Amino acid sequence: MEHISHNFLLKTGQVLGRSFFPFFAITVIAGAVLWGPWVSLAITVMAVAAALRLI
Amino acid sequence: MGEPGNHGHGGRSRTEANLSGEAGHAQAASRRRILAHPQDWHCVIFHFVCLAAYACAFWLYQHPKLVGITGWWSRIAFVAASATMLGWISGIDVGVNFHNHSHRPIFTSHLVNRWFGRLWTFSGAWPSFFWEYCHVTIHHANLLTTKDWTLPKKRSDGSFENFQLYLFAHWPWRLMAHLSRELTMRRSLRRKSLRELAIFLLLWSIPFWIDPVMAVWLWALPHWIANTFVMGSGMYVQHSGCVEKTATEPVSHSTVFVSDFFNLTMFNIGFHLEHHEHPRVHWSELPELHRRLKQEMIDGGAHVVPYGNYHAAFLLAGDTERRKRFAEQDPGYRSR
Numbered sequence: 001m002e003h004i005s006h007n008f009l010l011k012t013g014q015v016l017g018r019s020f021f022p023f024f025a026i027t028v029i030a031g032a033v034l035w036g037p038w039v040s041l042a043i044t045v046m047a048v049a050a051a052l053r054l055i
Numbered sequence: 056m057g058e059p060g061n062h063g064h065g066g067r068s069r070t071e072a073n074l075s076g077e078a079g080h081a082q083a084a085s086r087r088r089i090l091a092h093p094q095d096w097h098c099v100i101f102h103f104v105c106l107a108a109y110a111c112a113f114w115l116y117q118h119p120k121l122v123g124i125t126g127w128w129s130r131i132a133f134v135a136a137s138a139t140m141l142g143w144i145s146g147i148d149v150g151v152n153f154h155n156h157s158h159r160p161i162f163t164s165h166l167v168n169r170w171f172g173r174l175w176t177f178s179g180a181w182p183s184f185f186w187e188y189c190h191v192t193i194h195h196a197n198l199l200t201t202k203d204w205t206l207p208k209k210r211s212d213g214s215f216e217n218f219q220l221y222l223f224a225h226w227p228w229r230l231m232a233h234l235s236r237e238l239t240m241r242r243s244l245r246r247k248s249l250r251e252l253a254i255f256l257l258l259w260s261i262p263f264w265i266d267p268v269m270a271v272w273l274w275a276l277p278h279w280i281a282n283t284f285v286m287g288s289g290m291y292v293q294h295s296g297c298v299e300k301t302a303t304e305p306v307s308h309s310t311v312f313v314s315d316f317f318n319l320t321m322f323n324i325g326f327h328l329e330h331h332e333h334p335r336v337h338w339s340e341l342p343e344l345h346r347r348l349k350q351e352m353i354d355g356g357a358h359v360v361p362y363g364n365y366h367a368a369f370l371l372a373g374d375t376e377r378r379k380r381f382a383e384q385d386p387g388y389r390s391r
Contacts, residue, residue: 022104037133
């Protein structure tokens with residue numbers, strides 16, 4: 001059981017890591033439903049700035 | 056991988072590194088498998104999540120009250136955020152994810168590879184055949200020579216042209232000029248190109264049938280961002296300051312980007328020198344290849360940096376002082 005859950009967590013982590021940017025994009029776009037378009041724009045600007053500075 | 060041979064139509068013959076030892080069983084296993092490599096399901100997921108992001112943005116654009124769009128300014132804010140994020144992920148989806156498929160098709164069926172390829176690159180404003188032609192036949196086969204028109208033009212001292220000039224002039228203007236000339240030269244190539252272009256235009260026009268204004272802002276604009284800022288800057292930074300491969304400078308044709316986060320989220324494209332040396336090594340096996348070639352790269356004076364393409368683009372887009380910082384070597388890769 002422990003092996004199965006470890007394997008599941010590993011695979012989930014891999015999927016989230018490999019497809020990090022598309023999942024992040026969906027969060028920003030769909031998140032506008034919760035927090036509105038201005039917060040989505042602010043997150044986008046910060047994400048681009050962080051990428052250019054850090055990665 | 057495990058199949059020594061010629062890569063690409065016009066490519067030079069290379070012996071590929073065998074990292075997984077799969078060669079002996081590859082044929083038998085391929086009859087049972089859908090995917091050519093177990094890690095390739097990440098490529099499929101990535102692409103479907105990208106398409107889902109487009110669908111989500113389109114749907115919300117059509118239902119403005121849900122996202123708090125109350126007028127022109129809030130609509131502009133939604134479009135700016137969505138188009139930037141969609142462009143960013145499309146640039147990775149085509150420039151990195153499909154890129155891997157163009158070297159090592161991810162399915163075992165040729166038919167599925169061809170059609171999935173077409174359904175892959177249309178969301179980055181490319182017919183898949185055109186992208187493969189540019190990347191494999193032109194870029195990989197002629198890296199940094201005068202025939203490699205996919206890269207920035209060179210100044211008389213051998214350095215690349217201005218970063219911003221390359222970004223804004225290359226896609227689609229220079230590309231269209233080169234492709235229209237080269238793909239119409241031979242009759243067979245012309246016929247294939249026209250067929251692929253027709254399939255692409257049919258697929259690419261779908262959002263315009265739904266809502267032409269939405270298609271301009273949430274489809275065409277993200278594609279411009281993807282090609283200009285993501286793929287264009289990627290091409291520039293991967294080979295800036297590099298020289299054509301020769302016997303005296305065998306590992307100075309590409310820069311290596313060793314940021315863990317960058318490589319985790321970008322299908323290991325940071326191991327670019329290794330990729331050009333062994334283009335048919337699977338993307339998931341590039342870190343292992345990097346470990347094996349590390350000493351050889353250090354001894355050969357390969358340029359290695361501790362960050363990824365994005366920070367490299369930030370440095371190369373700046374003034375002389377910032378550009379100099381790009382030339383600095385990762386401390387872990389300095390020869391003693």
